[in-house]
Amino acid sequence: MVDLAETGTKPATNTSRSGAASAFYGMSRQATVAIAVPAFGLLFWEIAVGAGWFSGRLMQPPSRVSATLWGLLRSGELLDHIGITTVRVFLGFVLGTTTATLTGALTGYFGLVRRLIDPSLQALRSIPSIAWVPLFILWFGIFEASKVALIAVGVFFPVYLGVSGAILSIDRKIVEVGRIFRLSGFALVRRVMMPAIFPAYVLALRSGLGLGWMFVVAAEFMGASEGLGYLLVDGQQLGKPDQIMAAIITFAVIGKLTDSLLIAATAPFLTWQDCYRREG
Amino acid sequence: MLTLRNLGKTYGNGVRALDGFSLDLAPGEIVAVIGGSGCGKSTLLRLISGLETPTRGIVEFDGEPVNQPNPLINLIFQEPRLLPWLTVANNVGFGLAELDGDDRRQRIGAALKKVGLGELGDRWPKELSGGQAQRVAIARALVTRPEVLLLDEPFSALDAFTRADLQDHLLDIWSETRPTLILVTHDIDEAIVLADRIIVMRPWPGRILDEIKIDLPKKRDRASVSFEAAKRQLLTSLNASLQPAAVCTSTIAAFC
Numbered sequence: 001m002v003d004l005a006e007t008g009t010k011p012a013t014n015t016s017r018s019g020a021a022s023a024f025y026g027m028s029r030q031a032t033v034a035i036a037v038p039a040f041g042l043l044f045w046e047i048a049v050g051a052g053w054f055s056g057r058l059m060q061p062p063s064r065v066s067a068t069l070w071g072l073l074r075s076g077e078l079l080d081h082i083g084i085t086t087v088r089v090f091l092g093f094v095l096g097t098t099t100a101t102l103t104g105a106l107t108g109y110f111g112l113v114r115r116l117i118d119p120s121l122q123a124l125r126s127i128p129s130i131a132w133v134p135l136f137i138l139w140f141g142i143f144e145a146s147k148v149a150l151i152a153v154g155v156f157f158p159v160y161l162g163v164s165g166a167i168l169s170i171d172r173k174i175v176e177v178g179r180i181f182r183l184s185g186f187a188l189v190r191r192v193m194m195p196a197i198f199p200a201y202v203l204a205l206r207s208g209l210g211l212g213w214m215f216v217v218a219a220e221f222m223g224a225s226e227g228l229g230y231l232l233v234d235g236q237q238l239g240k241p242d243q244i245m246a247a248i249i250t251f252a253v254i255g256k257l258t259d260s261l262l263i264a265a266t267a268p269f270l271t272w273q274d275c276y277r278r279e280g
Numbered sequence: 281m282l283t284l285r286n287l288g289k290t291y292g293n294g295v296r297a298l299d300g301f302s303l304d305l306a307p308g309e310i311v312a313v314i315g316g317s318g319c320g321k322s323t324l325l326r327l328i329s330g331l332e333t334p335t336r337g338i339v340e341f342d343g344e345p346v347n348q349p350n351p352l353i354n355l356i357f358q359e360p361r362l363l364p365w366l367t368v369a370n371n372v373g374f375g376l377a378e379l380d381g382d383d384r385r386q387r388i389g390a391a392l393k394k395v396g397l398g399e400l401g402d403r404w405p406k407e408l409s410g411g412q413a414q415r416v417a418i419a420r421a422l423v424t425r426p427e428v429l430l431l432d433e434p435f436s437a438l439d440a441f442t443r444a445d446l447q448d449h450l451l452d453i454w455s456e457t458r459p460t461l462i463l464v465t466h467d468i469d470e471a472i473v474l475a476d477r478i479i480v481m482r483p484w485p486g487r488i489l490d491e492i493k494i495d496l497p498k499k500r501d502r503a504s505v506s507f508e509a510a511k512r513q514l515l516t517s518l519n520a521s522l523q524p525a526a527v528c529t530s531t532i533a534a535f536c
Contacts, residue, residue: 173357173359173361174361174363176331176357176361177357177361177363177374179331179349180329180331180349180354180355181349181374181375181377181424182348182349182350182351187377191374191377192363195363195365196365198365269365271404272364272365272366272404272405272406273364273406274364274404274405274406
């Protein structure tokens, strides 16, 4: 029998156990590598301003920017701005992803719905989303509703495209397995289609979230009295480049942080993936 | 009892994959279907499994027409087609959704043991070799205790050793519950090792050319004289099936 050679003698849990430790080691090493480029950039910037190679008035050095950042943080102002902006992004993200997931699922699953509404949605998608701003202000007023609506529009399209595209590219062969076991309708969707599109869905959510952070700035440009976008506008109007940079850095940190949270939250459901990873 | 009456399938693009295919299968019988590519072998299994509906004719199982997948008929594909997001055990238990707890675990464990993979329940499909994955696919089909098991070139992607091993294994498994087996293959030895009856098909449109009975006791010796004789008979028939239609009508008109 080829049996023994086939099944091997390794205990089944072997790979998963040693995996956790090496994953942690790998992650910390990855973080070190990832931080090297920005750290070097900041150092160069500081030295360049200190040495007088260029004027620090419009290009405030990192020391100055971090002092501003620290000041904003200490006064509690920064957390307020982060809080309100995050709430806006969160609401817009939830609204946008919910509608996009539903529409994407319908257009992906039902050919008739796809032929009916997909062309229109593709046309709407090609409108620069900022073009909605004046209309949304007229429709929803200048306060929160118009901001959340704009963010939701920004989030909607990548998620919609991701969901409907992923459904259309589900492997027929896998669906047939479900059909052989007499799954149909919702059972087939739940047990075969949803897990099959999940990796693509996570990616769609990530690009949606990224666009959410992008659109919150546009939303806050159109008249806000708080939020990170307001810090940007305020910094421009009062000539405080350090405040602008502080806000930009905050955006980078929060954006990366929420993206990592999304990855961390979905990773446990994706360990089954058999993916190509090139080392080095 | 499975009855195929005058089955025909013409696809939307006009391809006549199958035409006038009739066959009666007794419970527990093992029938191999052999023939060149494009002679409708896979289509035949898709019709019996209810994945597709025939354009003509009817599939009857215990007197009931089969128009959609049936709980007592299962199909093992050419590729394992495991669901990558389920562990091996959950792949095997895929058809046992209504069961849970100990009963389910027990049935899964038994099925895995039957295919010789009792220890691998916790693995992901990506961690299996090709032969192991195909065994899991067999266990997944067996676990629902089908009365008809359709196999679409299930071992064609495996190396010769693994293939011979799995063929023997399939016979062991079959001897326990004796389901009806329909095995589509293009491997002559495989057909003779396993089948009671071999159906030779010819293409365009796919139809039956010849039927060969193999009256050898199971666990056949691949090197025996009678095995060789059966092989020669099958080869002659297969050669005829690959002749162009014009030659076919003049030389072996009786079969066409």
